[in-house]
Amino acid sequence: MSRLRRMPRRRSYDQYCAAARALDAVGDRWxxxxxRELLAGPRRYTDLHADLPGVSTDVLASRLKDMERDELATRRRLPPxxxxxxxxxxERGRGLLPVLTALARWGAPALDERRPTDAVRAHWFAVPLLPVLDGLLSGPAGDVQERGVVEVRLDEGAFHVRLGADGPVYGDGPAQSPDARLVLDADTCRALSEGALTVGEGVRKGRIEVSGEGVLAKVLRGE
Incomplete structure (x- = not known):
């Protein structure tokens, strides 16, 4: 008679509380x-490790197994x-986007000084920027009225965000055919994410350059 394989039970706060249950699943370091990395879409293990500087291979593998067990992520083989x-x-894992955007907004003021030891990837600015851009394009009910792809260029590199997307909400690197392009620096991006600056103010002050001729670019320019 075959024995069913049992996954080890992870540590729990053992509290009948929604916040405690959430932290049981996502409260571990990394x-x-x-x-955040998987919100860009499917990623290979090596790509994840490259964009999570400081994580050990053992810890990364352990966290991914935990995420599979908790049905936050899946692993699949790409076709030849x-x-x-x-x-x-x-879908449950993608539901953490509002959690990450709220954390990013709360943590943005702590980015006032970049430490010498800080690693940086351009696409790390995507999550805090998403709600800012979505807010410009949302109707009274909060639904996104205009969909499209915005390419964002920083000194640190480029990434693109997909507004109103049902799948991956951003991607690393330039977009193939963006509906609009933003050029700004990291400090301006941080100011946008913490609400100290609006896109319109950034454009008028020359801190943000918007290019593109479609509806999306015109909305971003405030036209």
Whole structure:
């Protein structure tokens, strides 16, 4: 008679509280940052490790297994010729986007000084910027009225955000055919995310350059 394989029970706060239950699943170090990376879409283990400087291979592998067990992420094999395994978020995992955007807004003031030891990737600015851009395009009910892709160029590199998207909400690197392009620096991006500056103010003050001729670019320019 075969024995069912049991996954080890993870540590729990053992509290009948929604916040405690959430922290049971995502409260471990690195878990939410893995979610941040997977919001860009399916990623290989090596790509995740490269964009999570400081995480050990053992810890990353352990967190990914925990996320699979808690149904936050899945692992699948890409078809040939790639034949590689990738991790991607489940619907429940993608539901953590508002959590991350709230954390990013709360933590933005702590970015007033970049430490010499700080690693940086351009796409890390995508999550805090998303609600800012979505807010410009949302109707009275909060739904996004205009959908499209905005490419963002910083000194640190480029990324793109997909406004109104049902799947991955951002991507690393330039977009293939963006509906609008923003050029700004990291300090301006931080000011936008913490609410100290609006996109319109940034454009008028020359801190943000918007290019593109479509509806999305015109909204971002305030036209």
């Amino acid at each position: 878990t939410l940052l893995i979610v 010729p790639a034949a590689a395994y990738v991790y991607e978020l489940t």
